[in-house]
Amino acid sequence: MARTSRLEAIETDTAPAADSASTQRWAMPDGGLEHVAIKSSATNIVAEGIVVGAAGGGYGLRYRLTLEPGWTGWRGLHLTVLGGATVALRTDGLGSWSDASGLVRHDLAGVVDVEIFATPLPILATLRRMTWRVGKVQEFDIAAFTGPNLDVSRGFRRITCLEAGRRYHIEGADGAGSELRLDENHRILGWEGRADLIA
Numbered sequence: 001m002a003r004t005s006r007l008e009a010i011e012t013d014t015a016p017a018a019d020s021a022s023t024q025r026w027a028m029p030d031g032g033l034e035h036v037a038i039k040s041s042a043t044n045i046v047a048e049g050i051v052v053g054a055a056g057g058g059y060g061l062r063y064r065l066t067l068e069p070g071w072t073g074w075r076g077l078h079l080t081v082l083g084g085a086t087v088a089l090r091t092d093g094l095g096s097w098s099d100a101s102g103l104v105r106h107d108l109a110g111v112v113d114v115e116i117f118a119t120p121l122p123i124l125a126t127l128r129r130m131t132w133r134v135g136k137v138q139e140f141d142i143a144a145f146t147g148p149n150l151d152v153s154r155g156f157r158r159i160t161c162l163e164a165g166r167r168y169h170i171e172g173a174d175g176a177g178s179e180l181r182l183d184e185n186h187r188i189l190g191w192e193g194r195a196d197l198i199a
Contacts (some may be wrong), residue, residue, distance in 0.1 A: 010157070024199070027195070031054040044112055049063050059082070063080070063119065072128065073112065095108075126157070158170075
């Protein structure tokens with residue numbers, strides 16, 4: 001099955017809306033918590049969040065994600081593990097990535113989707129920009145950030161639509177999968193084994 005790119009399809013309900021702001025909070029199975037503030041406008045989406053995780057003896061992650069209006073593509077991200085690593089990358093949204101010094105990340109060439117070890121939020125950009133129907137399966141190359149050192153490498157994700165706009169089965173390269181649920185406003189209600197919305 002061929003990988004899916006940003007150019008193939010964009011959902012019809014992702015047109016930019018009026019300026020808005022919201023906050024969301026998730027609880028992790030290990031006792032960790034995440035709080036994110038999301039600002040949407042006709043020009044971009046900016047999500048700023050912090051995660052206090054319990055895995056691996058505990059960590060704190062602060063992030064800022066910048067996306068195209070309607071969650072239709074990435075522009076950049078800035079991740080900092082408190083007291084540890086920082087990573088900043090920019091992208092044209094079409095698969096070209098560079099770091100803060102302008103160095104091109106050739107290892108991520110062609111990748112338009114992101115996964116960050118501590119937060120479920122990036123998967124919304126994948127789900128929102130694509131067209132879905134029940135039973136449809138799509139595969140994606142991803143820029144996968146693992147913690148707590150924020151190592152980034154090319155990864156893989158397979159998504160099966162269980163209920164368009166509401167329920168999806170997410171798999172990684174190892175074939176292990178879990179269900180993700182959205183509400184009618186595209187908020188992540190829960191990602192099995194990873195996060196549950198609490199506010």
